[in-house]
Amino acid sequence: MTLMTAAQQQGHPRPYDDVIDPDAQTIVYHYRAGAIDQPDNRALRAAAEFQVPLIYFLGIGPGQYQVIEPVFATEDDASARMVLLEVGLPHKDTRGEGIVSSPDARRYELGMVMRRYHQARFRRDVLRAYANRCAVCALREPELVEASHILRDTHPKGIAAVINGIALCAIHHLAYDRNLLGIDPAGVVHIGGRLLREKDGPMLKAGLQSFHGMRIGQPRRAAERPDPDRLAVRFEEFQTAA
Numbered sequence: 001m002t003l004m005t006a007a008q009q010q011g012h013p014r015p016y017d018d019v020i021d022p023d024a025q026t027i028v029y030h031y032r033a034g035a036i037d038q039p040d041n042r043a044l045r046a047a048a049e050f051q052v053p054l055i056y057f058l059g060i061g062p063g064q065y066q067v068i069e070p071v072f073a074t075e076d077d078a079s080a081r082m083v084l085l086e087v088g089l090p091h092k093d094t095r096g097e098g099i100v101s102s103p104d105a106r107r108y109e110l111g112m113v114m115r116r117y118h119q120a121r122f123r124r125d126v127l128r129a130y131a132n133r134c135a136v137c138a139l140r141e142p143e144l145v146e147a148s149h150i151l152r153d154t155h156p157k158g159i160a161a162v163i164n165g166i167a168l169c170a171i172h173h174l175a176y177d178r179n180l181l182g183i184d185p186a187g188v189v190h191i192g193g194r195l196l197r198e199k200d201g202p203m204l205k206a207g208l209q210s211f212h213g214m215r216i217g218q219p220r221r222a223a224e225r226p227d228p229d230r231l232a233v234r235f236e237e238f239q240t241a242a
Contacts, residue, residue: 001043001044001047001052001054001055002054002055002056002057003029003044003054003055003056003057003071003085004056004057004059004065005018005029005056005057005058005059006059007059007060007061007062007064007065017030018030020058026074026084026085026086027056027068027071027084027085027086027087028082028084028085029044029056029073029082029083029084029085030081030082031044031081031082031083032044036078036081044073044076044083045076045078045083047073048073048074048075048076048083049076051072051073051074052072052073053069053070053071053072054069054070054071054072054073054085055067055068055069055070055071056068056069056071056085060120060121060124061121061124064120064124066120068087070087071085071086071087072085072086073085074086118160119160121160122147122149122160122161122162122165123146123147125161125162125165126147126148126162126165126166126167127145127147127167129162129165129167129219129221129224130166130167130217130218130219132145132167133145133167133217134167134168134169134172135166135167135168135172135216135217135218136168136169136172136181136189136211136214136216136217137169137172137207137211138217139169141169144169144170145167145168145169145170146167146168146169146170146173147165147166147167148165148166148167148168148173148176148177149164149165150164150165150166150183150226150227150230150231150234151164151230151233151234155233157230157233162219162224163223163224163225163226163227163230164226164227164230165226166183166216166226171207171208175208179192179237179238179241179242180192180195180208181208181211181238182234182235182238182239182242183216183226183231183234183235183238184231184232184235185228185229185231185232185235186215186228187215187216187218187226187231188213188214188215188216189211189212189213189214189215189216190212190213190235190238191208191209191211191212192238192241192242193242194242195208195209196209196212
């Protein structure tokens, strides 16, 4: 059985107030509107009763979903017209309470779900803001343009938000991650000195060296442009590596 929560559309609320609750380590999933005994609701309640593994699709954008599986409906509240879903592989409870998820496993799995969810939304939002073009070379091939973090996930300010992201093609993304390419707070591209001095064919010259000193393309909306403070922190890392 599959469950689905549609993505939030700008200016339009979700039809159901489903929510992932990291604190409670559960997903609140509501019955379908209408009679409580309609087929979809009967199937959902039966899944809770018999602990059937489910697949949950969490919307991140129009026609885009984060797949979360397996999930189990561990509580059924008919008065509130909702079930609580737990994420992760279950284990047998020796106390005879059936199949349950351990708190540690649930916490870990739900944390992984949230990270994947945020990264999927981050990619979608960054590519949309940059019109699916590499900020350095303007390449617009969907299979080759990626959402690059300015400050990595491990940094305290490495949030999964557009202001901490830049759309880069695969080669410029890799060069940025390896500190072979830097972007200063003003949005100017810098190529590492070693690469500038090398002579290694047309790819190096046209793909990297030629962009030294150029400005990156930026989103039209000022609120979505890269944060200069985060660029400054990352550029210091590039300078140190160079």
